[in-house]
Amino acid sequence: MPVRTRMQWMLAAAAVVAAALLPLVAKNFILFQLTLAMVYGIAILGLCLLTGINGQFSLGHSAFFALGAYTAAIMMDRFGINYLWTLPAAGIVCLVFGFLFGVPALRLHGIYLALATFSLAVATPQILKSTPLEPWTGGVQGIVILKPDAPFGLPLSPDQWLYYLTLLVVVVMFGAAANLINGRTGRALIAIRDNPIAARAMGVDISLYKSLTFGVSAFYTGVAGALGAIVIQFVAPDSFTFSFAIALFVGLVVGGVGSIPGALFGGLFVLFVPNIAEHFSKGLAGAIYGLILIVVIYLMPSGAAGLVKLVVNKLTRKTTAS
Amino acid sequence: MKRQGLYLAAVAGLALALGTSSALAQKKYDPGASDTEIKVGNMNPYSGPASAYGMIGKTIAAYFKKVNAEGGVNGRKINFISYDDAYSPPKAVEQARKLVESDEVLLIFQSLGTPSNTAIQKYMNAKKVPQLFVATGATKWGDPQHFPWTMGWQPSYQAEGRIYAKYLLKEKPGAKIGILYQNDDYGKDYVKGMKDGLGAKAASMIVSEQPYETSDPTVDSQIVNLKASGADTFFNVTTPKFAAQAIKKSAEIGWKPLHLLNNVSQSIGGVLKPAGLENSKGILSTYYLKDPNDPTFQKDDGYKEWLAFMDKYFPDGDKSSSFTVYGYSVAQTLVQVLKQCGDNLTRENVMKQAASLKDLEFGMLLPGIKINTSATDFYPIEQMQMQRFTGDRWELIGPVMSGNDGS
Numbered sequence: 001m002p003v004r005t006r007m008q009w010m011l012a013a014a015a016v017v018a019a020a021l022l023p024l025v026a027k028n029f030i031l032f033q034l035t036l037a038m039v040y041g042i043a044i045l046g047l048c049l050l051t052g053i054n055g056q057f058s059l060g061h062s063a064f065f066a067l068g069a070y071t072a073a074i075m076m077d078r079f080g081i082n083y084l085w086t087l088p089a090a091g092i093v094c095l096v097f098g099f100l101f102g103v104p105a106l107r108l109h110g111i112y113l114a115l116a117t118f119s120l121a122v123a124t125p126q127i128l129k130s131t132p133l134e135p136w137t138g139g140v141q142g143i144v145i146l147k148p149d150a151p152f153g154l155p156l157s158p159d160q161w162l163y164y165l166t167l168l169v170v171v172v173m174f175g176a177a178a179n180l181i182n183g184r185t186g187r188a189l190i191a192i193r194d195n196p197i198a199a200r201a202m203g204v205d206i207s208l209y210k211s212l213t214f215g216v217s218a219f220y221t222g223v224a225g226a227l228g229a230i231v232i233q234f235v236a237p238d239s240f241t242f243s244f245a246i247a248l249f250v251g252l253v254v255g256g257v258g259s260i261p262g263a264l265f266g267g268l269f270v271l272f273v274p275n276i277a278e279h280f281s282k283g284l285a286g287a288i289y290g291l292i293l294i295v296v297i298y299l300m301p302s303g304a305a306g307l308v309k310l311v312v313n314k315l316t317r318k319t320t321a322s
Numbered sequence: 323m324k325r326q327g328l329y330l331a332a333v334a335g336l337a338l339a340l341g342t343s344s345a346l347a348q349k350k351y352d353p354g355a356s357d358t359e360i361k362v363g364n365m366n367p368y369s370g371p372a373s374a375y376g377m378i379g380k381t382i383a384a385y386f387k388k389v390n391a392e393g394g395v396n397g398r399k400i401n402f403i404s405y406d407d408a409y410s411p412p413k414a415v416e417q418a419r420k421l422v423e424s425d426e427v428l429l430i431f432q433s434l435g436t437p438s439n440t441a442i443q444k445y446m447n448a449k450k451v452p453q454l455f456v457a458t459g460a461t462k463w464g465d466p467q468h469f470p471w472t473m474g475w476q477p478s479y480q481a482e483g484r485i486y487a488k489y490l491l492k493e494k495p496g497a498k499i500g501i502l503y504q505n506d507d508y509g510k511d512y513v514k515g516m517k518d519g520l521g522a523k524a525a526s527m528i529v530s531e532q533p534y535e536t537s538d539p540t541v542d543s544q545i546v547n548l549k550a551s552g553a554d555t556f557f558n559v560t561t562p563k564f565a566a567q568a569i570k571k572s573a574e575i576g577w578k579p580l581h582l583l584n585n586v587s588q589s590i591g592g593v594l595k596p597a598g599l600e601n602s603k604g605i606l607s608t609y610y611l612k613d614p615n616d617p618t619f620q621k622d623d624g625y626k627e628w629l630a631f632m633d634k635y636f637p638d639g640d641k642s643s644s645f646t647v648y649g650y651s652v653a654q655t656l657v658q659v660l661k662q663c664g665d666n667l668t669r670e671n672v673m674k675q676a677a678s679l680k681d682l683e684f685g686m687l688l689p690g691i692k693i694n695t696s697a698t699d700f701y702p703i704e705q706m707q708m709q710r711f712t713g714d715r716w717e718l719i720g721p722v723m724s725g726n727d728g729s
Binding site for chain 1: 368369370371404405406408409410411412413415416419420423424436437440441443444445505506507508535536537
């Protein structure tokens with residue numbers, strides 16, 4: 001097992017180095033797309049912690065993403081606060097909100113929880129458009145924010161800088177998530193998912209852990225929302241519709257429920273597959289997207305992470321046999 | 323004095339020299355233009371909640387196919403690259419960047435929806451790429467001082483509001499106006515247009531203003547309030563669902579004002595039929611395109627040309643939909659701009675020519691409606707005509723009116 005973990009860490013380090021070298025060759029537009037994919041990856045990781053590790057369903061993570069995005073936008077636009085501060089702030093706002101939502105959600109299980117969070121996703125765009133909040137949210141018009149330049153006079157374009165910033169956030173947050181799951185807390189979370197009664201017998205405070213997981217999950221998604229707002233330079237209610245919540249859920253399943261690197265694959269899927277579908281036919285883009293989704297789920301029933309695991313297992317077995 | 327005259331003459335001479343030299347100069351191109359083609363980018367909601375609008379993008383593509391089949395614009399083919407933005411602002415930003423940075427289009431044309439266009443406006447203006455003839459009625463697209471690379475096309479909500487005001491001042495100067503409006507930028511634009519149009523008389527003529535939220539289940543109580551205010555004229559600024567409710571409710575409580583309905587909700591099938599055709603009789607609205615279902619137009623040449631185009635290049639298109647008429651007319655406007663550009667296909671010249679349209683008339687615009695722009699006027703269509711609902715269709719009444727700010 002340690003050999004395996006060391007291999008995983010080395011692979012992750014290699015991936016980060018490759019990602020860090022990419023801006024030397026890729027165009028700004030490609031970097032922008034990859035930045036967005038990483039942003040979605042962070043949001044999906046939040047969902048992954050909740051659903052994959054702790055076994056609680058959510059169809060409402062677009063709401064946390066929106067909350068994070070608006071927190072960042074309002075701080076930058078109305079108060080002129082530096083964009084870097086908005087990331088932790090958005091995360092903490094979402095952490096509190098997610099924790100508070102997680103408390104009543106304790107009473108709901110499985111599909112009932114999915115429905116409760118679904119209502120959150122449906123309500124979000126309308127709440128953002130409502131008049132009492134308009135002085136802050138800008139109503140239907142949303143908020144336009146400025147794109148930050150690279151600091152310290154670094155010779156980077158804004159796109160390159162945001163790519164590196166997002167990459168840094170990805171490394172920190174994915175590392176933290178891996179740390180969390182592999183430790184005591186992670187084992188408790190997984191125990192709650194697999195057998196709550198046994199977990200309770202072992203002395204795990206189920207209510208606290210479940211609500212906390214909701215909070216941490218919202219924290220991840222909120223930070224992603226703030227980053228997304230900075231990258232897109234614009235927030236509006238129509239950016240955070242229910243279909244976005246579904247897109248995150250699709251990303252989770254395609255990447256592999258419960259797999260940390262799988263979340264990044266999910267982010268890539270969410271961003272690029274609709275474009276690929278559209279490439280084939282404009283009129284049937286939705287249908288082709290559905291078709292790709294079915295094929296992917298059929299070929300990799302446990303997501304991209306499951307497929308990788310399967311291939312690695314096969315290869316290692318072969319090498320040990322020969 | 324004499325020195326000043328000399329100076330002026332020198333400047334004039336220099337300008338003349340520059341003018342002729344640029345006319346004689348080589349062909350000038352920005353990215354997206356060449357001797358053989360002009361790349362035009364576009365985003366439409368082909369999927370998602372607003373996918374009905376996708377018909378506009380398909381009509382435009384069909385029209386450019388026709389232009390290309392007939393030899394193109396000044397010998398260049400239009401390469402129309404249209405992406406799906408699903409009416410989502412983040413997707414719109416991504417697709418706009420793809421069009422500008424990866425496909426390297428000369429301009430983006432007819433991107434649809436207020437949120438999507440707001441999302442890309444800053445980017446387009448920073449990149450100095452034209453964001454031309456956007457498909458939204460918001461008033462903010464005609465702001466050349468701050469956004470010289472963005473221009474609208476259809477009449478703005480404020481212009482329409484001013485036209486109703488003009489109509490009232492002429493036909494019913496003693497009107498007591500009650501306004502129902504959606505409490506957002508769209509609704510407020512209309513109300514501002516109405517008030518600007520009424521001018522000093524606004525305060526005395528408007529007796530009640532009732533806002534509603536899109537989250538409200540009905541507008542019943544607002545209608546009751548309007549009736550109670552003693553208004554005899556109803557300015558109805560609502561989206562289709564609420565428009566139908568308002569028409570129905572006022573009939574139910576026996577309120578029979580002069581009813582002005584914003585043209586956002588003039589669909590017969592979507593609004594007037596559900597509200598009751600009998601209840602809708604006599605409602606007034608405005609429009610600027612020919613209704614392909616109107617028998618009075620079916621003999622004229624503009625209609626026949628449009629029909630021939632639809633039959634040949636877009637046989638799957640809906641011939642009763644205003645979207646196909648809209649797409650056809652706005653595509654004609656772009657072709658005129660590109661024609662005027664001649665061999666100088668730079669982004670700057672595209673905006674310059676778009677801002678120098680003079681008295682353009684197209685086959686499917688209502689007779690008498692002319693497209694005019696200038697360096698300070700970024701509102702191509704500002705005229706509309708009043709129409710009255712007869713009980714089964716809209717009938718045009720009165721002259722073409724201008725919603726122009728100044729006049």
